Amino acid sequence: MVQSSPIRDARYYFSDGVVVLLCQGVLYKLHKTRLSMKSEFFLDLFKFPQNTSTTVVDGQDDDHPLRLDDSGIQNVDFRHLLVFLYDQDEIVAPAALQFHLSVLKLSMLWRIPSGIKYVKQQLPSHPEFTPAIQIQLSRQYDIIDWAGPAFRDLIEQPLDDIKLADSKHMGIVAFYKLIQVKHRVADYKVAMAFHPPDVHHSFGCDDENACSRLWESFWWGGFAKQLLHPNNKKKPAEILLELNPNKGVLSHMHPTCLQYTMEGIWENNPFNDEQEFMDEALIDLSSWIISL
Numbered sequence: 001m002v003q004s005s006p007i008r009d010a011r012y013y014f015s016d017g018v019v020v021l022l023c024q025g026v027l028y029k030l031h032k033t034r035l036s037m038k039s040e041f042f043l044d045l046f047k048f049p050q051n052t053s054t055t056v057v058d059g060q061d062d063d064h065p066l067r068l069d070d071s072g073i074q075n076v077d078f079r080h081l082l083v084f085l086y087d088q089d090e091i092v093a094p095a096a097l098q099f100h101l102s103v104l105k106l107s108m109l110w111r112i113p114s115g116i117k118y119v120k121q122q123l124p125s126h127p128e129f130t131p132a133i134q135i136q137l138s139r140q141y142d143i144i145d146w147a148g149p150a151f152r153d154l155i156e157q158p159l160d161d162i163k164l165a166d167s168k169h170m171g172i173v174a175f176y177k178l179i180q181v182k183h184r185v186a187d188y189k190v191a192m193a194f195h196p197p198d199v200h201h202s203f204g205c206d207d208e209n210a211c212s213r214l215w216e217s218f219w220w221g222g223f224a225k226q227l228l229h230p231n232n233k234k235k236p237a238e239i240l241l242e243l244n245p246n247k248g249v250l251s252h253m254h255p256t257c258l259q260y261t262m263e264g265i266w267e268n269n270p271f272n273d274e275q276e277f278m279d280e281a282l283i284d285l286s287s288w289i290i291s292l
């Protein structure tokens with residue numbers, strides 16, 4: 001196969017550059033000081049000057065470039081990195097998601113702290129930075145503090161909103177853990193709806209059976225119905241906090257019994273379970289990410 005000769009990049013082939021790099025058919029002529037200043041990798045690479053009088057040095061001209069292809073570097077990533085290194089002041093936010101992915105990838109590879117810092121600052125508010133991509137990058141680059149918030153967001157999202165692409169981004173283990181927690185939360189809600197908490201009757205209660213029946217009918221017809229409604233986005237605690245004791249069936253219940261019953265519910269704090277499922281799954285997920 002005849003390979004076409006490389007072309008010089010229109011912007012990043014500087015006449016006063018000293019090192020020529022080749023990436024997927026494109027030549028770049030750059031400044032060693034610029035690269036070394038930003039990248040610990042290039043600092044090491046250029047640390048020991050080779051004797052140019054006797055040997056041909058990789059990077060000295062178009063015919064002897066440093067070949068980034070040998071390291072599997074993609075031109076799209078490399079050029080994005082150069083925009084970051086040379087033209088950061090001209091980047092209009094939000095830059096394309098791919099731009100950030102490129103800068104992060106090569107900054108991790110070539111140890112460019114400013115690139116990592118820049119992407120970590122910019123990405124969280126990027127419109128295309130989905131929780132699934134956040135989990136993907138978190139496990140690819142060990143950015144553990146990204147996994148938790150992303151996982152929580154996904155647990156809150158209806159399953160229908162989670163697309164195939166999302167599951168591909170996050171990977172099968174994270175996706176499995178997500179589905180597992182979603183199931184546990186759903187089962188837990190059904191159990192909660194099915195078992196009304198006991199009524200704590202007051203001394204003033206003159207008909208405990210009637211009082212308890214009112215509570216149960218509120219639990220079934222009010223609380224459980226709202227909790228299990230397909231469109232419900234509220235947590236069990238929110239639903240209970242929003243209930244109005246002066247309306248509907250609760251208004252017929254003995255007010256002190258209702259007060260004691262509610263206090264009993266909050267004392268036992270049955271709503272912690274959901275949080276615990278999530279915390280357990282997050283610990284699992286984080287140890288998985290660390291083990292990669």
Ligand SMILES: [Zn+2]
Nearest residue numbers: 201205211257
């Ligand atoms: Zn009562």
